[in-house]
Amino acid sequence: MATDGTVRPSLAGAEVVSASLARHRFRPLEGLVWLAMLAGYWLWPEYRPLGSQIFIMCLFVLSLDIVVGYAGIVTLGHAAFFGVGAYTAGLTAIHLSNEPFLGLLTAAVAAGLVGILSGLIVLRTTGLTLMMLTLAIVFVLHEAANKLGSVTGGSDGLQGVTVAPILGLWSLDFFGQTAYIYTGAVLFLGWLFARILVGSPFGRSIVGIRENLVRMRAIGSPVRLRLLVVYGISATMAGIAGALLTQTTQFVSLSAITFTRSGEALIMLILGGVGRLYGAFVGAPIYMLMQDALAKYNPVFWTFWIGLMLVLTVMFARNGVLGLVDSVLAWRRRAA
Amino acid sequence: MTASASLPPLLETQGLSKSFGALVVADSIDLTLRPGARHALIGPNGAGKTTFVNLVTGTLQPTAGRILMGGEEVTGLSPEARVRKGVGRTFQINSLFNRLSVLENVAIAVSERDGFAGRIFRARKAERRAFEEAYAILEGIGIGMEALRPVAEIAYGRQRLVEIAIALALKPKVLLLDEPAAGIPSAESHVVLDVVEALPPDIAVLIIEHDMALVFRLASRITVLVQGAILVEGTPQEIAHDPKVKEVYLGEKSH
Amino acid sequence: MDQILSALVSILFHGLAYGMILYVISVGLSVTMGLMGFANLAHGVFAMAGGYITVTLMNGFGIHFFLALVTACIVVALASVVLERLLYSRLYTASELDQVLFTIGIIFMASAAARYAWGPLPQRMILPESLSGQVDLGFRTFPTYRTFLIVVSGVIIAALWLGIERTRFGAQLRAAVDNRRMAEAIGINTRRLFTATFAVGSGLAALGGGLGADILAIEPAYALEYLVYFLIVVSVGGLGTVKGPFVAAVLLGVTDTTCKYLIPEFGAFFIFLAMIGLLLWRPTGLFGRA
Numbered sequence: 002m003a004t005d006g007t008v009r010p011s012l013a014g015a016e017v018v019s020a021s022l023a024r025h026r027f028r029p030l031e032g033l034v035w036l037a038m039l040a041g042y043w044l045w046p047e048y049r050p051l052g053s054q055i056f057i058m059c060l061f062v063l064s065l066d067i068v069v070g071y072a073g074i075v076t077l078g079h080a081a082f083f084g085v086g087a088y089t090a091g092l093t094a095i096h097l098s099n100e101p102f103l104g105l106l107t108a109a110v111a112a113g114l115v116g117i118l119s120g121l122i123v124l125r126t127t128g129l130t131l132m133m134l135t136l137a138i139v140f141v142l143h144e145a146a147n148k149l150g151s152v153t154g155g156s157d158g159l160q161g162v163t164v165a166p167i168l169g170l171w172s173l174d175f176f177g178q179t180a181y182i183y184t185g186a187v188l189f190l191g192w193l194f195a196r197i198l199v200g201s202p203f204g205r206s207i208v209g210i211r212e213n214l215v216r217m218r219a220i221g222s223p224v225r226l227r228l229l230v231v232y233g234i235s236a237t238m239a240g241i242a243g244a245l246l247t248q249t250t251q252f253v254s255l256s257a258i259t260f261t262r263s264g265e266a267l268i269m270l271i272l273g274g275v276g277r278l279y280g281a282f283v284g285a286p287i288y289m290l291m292q293d294a295l296a297k298y299n300p301v302f303w304t305f306w307i308g309l310m311l312v313l314t315v316m317f318a319r320n321g322v323l324g325l326v327d328s329v330l331a332w333r334r335r336a337a
Numbered sequence: 338m339t340a341s342a343s344l345p346p347l348l349e350t351q352g353l354s355k356s357f358g359a360l361v362v363a364d365s366i367d368l369t370l371r372p373g374a375r376h377a378l379i380g381p382n383g384a385g386k387t388t389f390v391n392l393v394t395g396t397l398q399p400t401a402g403r404i405l406m407g408g409e410e411v412t413g414l415s416p417e418a419r420v421r422k423g424v425g426r427t428f429q430i431n432s433l434f435n436r437l438s439v440l441e442n443v444a445i446a447v448s449e450r451d452g453f454a455g456r457i458f459r460a461r462k463a464e465r466r467a468f469e470e471a472y473a474i475l476e477g478i479g480i481g482m483e484a485l486r487p488v489a490e491i492a493y494g495r496q497r498l499v500e501i502a503i504a505l506a507l508k509p510k511v512l513l514l515d516e517p518a519a520g521i522p523s524a525e526s527h528v529v530l531d532v533v534e535a536l537p538p539d540i541a542v543l544i545i546e547h548d549m550a551l552v553f554r555l556a557s558r559i560t561v562l563v564q565g566a567i568l569v570e571g572t573p574q575e576i577a578h579d580p581k582v583k584e585v586y587l588g589e590k591s592h
Numbered sequence: 593m594d595q596i597l598s599a600l601v602s603i604l605f606h607g608l609a610y611g612m613i614l615y616v617i618s619v620g621l622s623v624t625m626g627l628m629g630f631a632n633l634a635h636g637v638f639a640m641a642g643g644y645i646t647v648t649l650m651n652g653f654g655i656h657f658f659l660a661l662v663t664a665c666i667v668v669a670l671a672s673v674v675l676e677r678l679l680y681s682r683l684y685t686a687s688e689l690d691q692v693l694f695t696i697g698i699i700f701m702a703s704a705a706a707r708y709a710w711g712p713l714p715q716r717m718i719l720p721e722s723l724s725g726q727v728d729l730g731f732r733t734f735p736t737y738r739t740f741l742i743v744v745s746g747v748i749i750a751a752l753w754l755g756i757e758r759t760r761f762g763a764q765l766r767a768a769v770d771n772r773r774m775a776e777a778i779g780i781n782t783r784r785l786f787t788a789t790f791a792v793g794s795g796l797a798a799l800g801g802g803l804g805a806d807i808l809a810i811e812p813a814y815a816l817e818y819l820v821y822f823l824i825v826v827s828v829g830g831l832g833t834v835k836g837p838f839v840a841a842v843l844l845g846v847t848d849t850t851c852k853y854l855i856p857e858f859g860a861f862f863i864f865l866a867m868i869g870l871l872l873w874r875p876t877g878l879f880g881r882a
Contacts, residue, residue, distance in 0.1 A: 014469065014472045014473070014476065014481070017440060017468075017472050017481070017484045017485060018465060018468040018469050018472060020485055021438065021440050021441065021444075021468050021484075021485070022461075022464065022465060022468065069689060075688050075689045075692065077692070122868065122872060125872065125875070126871065126875045128688065129625065129631060129823075129826070129827055129831065130827055130871050130875045130876070130877075132631070132688075132692070132823075133823055133824070133827045133867070133871060134868060134871055134872075136820060136823070137864040137867050137868050137871075138868070140820065140860060140864045141861060141864045141865060141868070144858070144860050144861040144864070145861070148857060148858065148861070197457060197458065198457050201456060201457045201458070201460050202448045202453055202454045202455070202456050202457075202460050202463070202464060202467075203454065203455050203456055203457045203460075204457070205437070205441065205444075205445055205448075205454075206445065206448070206449070206454045206455065208434070208436070208437070209434050209437070209445050212434040212435060212436055212437065213432055213433065213434050213435075215428075215432055216428075216432045216433065216434065216503070218396075218416050218417065219394065219416065219420070219426055219428075219432075220420060220445070220446045220449050220450075220503065220506075220507060221416075221417045221418075221419075221420025221421055221449050221450070221507065222417065222449050222454065223417055223455075224417075226455075227455060230455070260816075260820075261816075264696055267689075267692070267693060267696070268693065268696070268697075271689070271690075271693050275689065301704070301707055301708055302704050302707075302708055303704070304700045304701075304703065304704040305700065305701050305704030305705060305708070307697075307700055308696075308697040308698065308699070308700025308701035308702075308704065309697070309701055310697075311693055311694070311696060311697030311700065312679070312694055312697040312698065312701070314693075315683070315686070315690050315693055315694040315697065316679070316682065316683075316694070319686075319690060
């Protein structure tokens with residue numbers, strides 16, 4: 002891309018068009034990320050259980066990146082959908098069937114519906130009001146889950162969730178072998194979908210809404226509808242992440258549906274980098290590995306370091322770790 | 338070119354009024370644009386020119402009066418619906434998608450117009466066509482070479498042209514240009530002028546402009562707006578020799 | 593019948609005390625959000641700090657309640673100036689998301705520090721003799737501490753409103769909230785105004801935290817726990833107004849107390865539903881400008 006300010010001879014139209022179309026084509030580096038995640042299975046077998054939990058959060062943060070990073074909706078309530086997914090998957094397993102894919106499906110549908118219904122309320126507003134409404138929805142759902150003890154187990158959590166072997170072949174074991182591959186595969190599909198969404202006309206139009214709402218209205222875009230659709234899609238993904246948590250831990254706790262979980266996901270997102278799809282894959286592992294290490298080392302004080310890291314990120318590395326990598330690369334290119 | 342009086346009007350406002358409390362910003366404005374019209378709306382600062390544009394596009398709701406497009410009333414329609422009826426506009430201050438490339442800025446409008454902007458899958462062909470059309474529009478106004486650059490990085494004057502390109506991508510029947518040359522040094526304003534002169538001949542253009550040289554070169558009819566109301570409407574010659582207009586403009590020029 | 597009336601008076605009384613404390617804590621947040629557009633979720637940290645300082649000075653050093661309160665207020669206000677100049681001011685132009693995350697970071701650090709220094713349990717405030725027991729207001733008796741809260745908060749609020757209506761600082765503040773660019777154009781130093789406002793708001797929060805330590809328990813999770821309440825007050829009251837949050841806070845205090853009394857199981861549920869309804873009806877709050 003000509004960014005050096007000089008006027009270049011006009012590229013032929015065809016070249017410009019193919020260059021623009023190629024912007025969202027897959028790059029080899031992306032495959033590398035997935036190979037690394039696959040290699041992790043053999044390289045650090047003792048980390049497989051943590052690995053599957055990281056994958057789940059990656060998927061959740063990825064869904065959050067779509068609303069916050071791409072559509073520019075600053076929500077504090079994304080855990081609502083994660084929680085709805087988690088409980089739906091648990092209840093499906095207990096009352097209907099413990100077939101894992103059915104659990105994912107019911108969770109996705111329930112979370113998507115809650116997403117669209119709450120989106121109808123929330124997306125009428127912006128700024129502080131929107132934040133408050135999203136927050137309120139998490140609290141309402143949390144209270145509902147807490148008070149409907151006979152259904153959800155209340156504050157004791159939903160127990161007795163079982164999961165049938167995946168595809169009838171592999172059961173979820175204590176060492177997390179199956180869970181690692183299962184969650185990794187679902188994350189891969191989620192990423193693939195997010196990747197396509199972001200590169201599609203729809204993806205560009207939600208970025209357009211983020212960048213310039215007034216102009217989007219002026220070119221006749223049905224802004225409210227687009228936001229509702231993207232909110233519903235993202236809620237569905239978050240619900241699937243919640244379902245995976247239920248299936249891999251065979252338990253649902255009230256903590257699935259708290260402001261704290263929304264906050265954690267936002268932190269992971271900004272640590273990795275907002276609005277770049279890979280932020281989730283960097284931020285979630287960093288946060289969770291830090292949490293794992295720091296909590297062992299100092300269980301009382303570890304949130305202090307997380308807080309400090311957050312403050313420093315916002316002050317000095319607004320685009321997260323990936324933004325830093327970009328800057329270093331750009332700097333080296335200039336130096337070369 | 339003169340607008341043919343025999344063709345039905347593309348845009349018509351009847352007694353269009355808007356007030357905020359006691360403040361009247363549009364006072365019973367009647368204006369008619371026929372196919373091929375090159376109509377200028379001039380007037381001192383605060384005369385209500387941009388308000389008029391906002392009323393026509395639906396950003397503001399009028400307190401009284403009607404807006405018709407092709408004889409059909411659109412007064413109650415949303416801004417989006419009016420765009421689909423054929424109203425395109427540019428903004429007085431650049432209003433672009435700063436983090437997208439010049440080409441994407443235009444393609445986003447093409448895809449909205451063609452109705453595939455909400456698509457996630459199977460959009461590749463439509464997308465290619467949108468990019469091709471967007472590029473053709475950029476070529477047509479002489480900024481094809483900027484297509485791949487982020488729009489925030491190109492010169493301000495060229496950003497003004499992207500404003501017009503986005504509006505053109507909607508294939509409007511009525512194009513409202515809100516001070517297209519604002520912010521460009523007058524030595525360079527001819528670039529915008531050339532683009533406006535080369536607009537498709539069948540669309541109706543309403544141009545709001547301060548630069549009198551520009552107005553007299555482009556417009557075949559001029560409406561002078563003062564304090565939200567029409568002072569006078571006529572051909573450039575009539576306006577140039579109108580004593581009331583002179584008074585308003587001399588008053589304006591002197592401070 | 594008498595019993596119902598008595599319960600009603602009692603609920604109103606407790607709700608009023610609670611609401612006024614919420615207001616004293618939250619009013620600074622409303623002004624900073626309205627004036628600077630800064631989403632400071634960490635506002636509760638100042639109230640928490642005020643609470644810890646007050647309780648520590650009283651329990652640890654035997655300093656009198658009033659003196660401890662004043663000290664907490666001054667210390668927190670000064671500390672907030674340092675924070676504002678050093679950190680907050682750099683983020684005034686940042687995105688909402690950055691502000692939210694930055695202030696969540698501050699909450700994390702503050703609550704970890706509090707847990708480290710004071711442990712995880714809520715601090716018990718031993719009220720001075722003069723504030724414990726009941727006071728007879730003629731027609732019936734009320735708990736002295738809560739009566740005291742209402743009176744002191746009332747005095748603070750009156751002083752605050754007079755300050756905003758009558759002083760030069762208040763006039764500048766109103767002008768800046770109304771139209772910041774215009775205020776700058778007529779020579780008001782908005783930077784200094786921001787800092788001063790921030791300090792006053794934080795000092796008030798500290799005062800509220802200390803005063804209300806018996807209602808809103810001082811514990812490490814304080815800033816996060818009560819954040820929602822502060823935010824409700826601000827968003828329902830309307831950003832940038834001083835009187836709106838008062839109405840919202842008293843409404844919230846009374847409603848919350850009523851719910852806890854009548855339907856303890858579903859109290860929070862009802863409050864949030866009410867808030868959702870209210871914000872849908874008036875997205876800018878009861879007294880906010882569109």
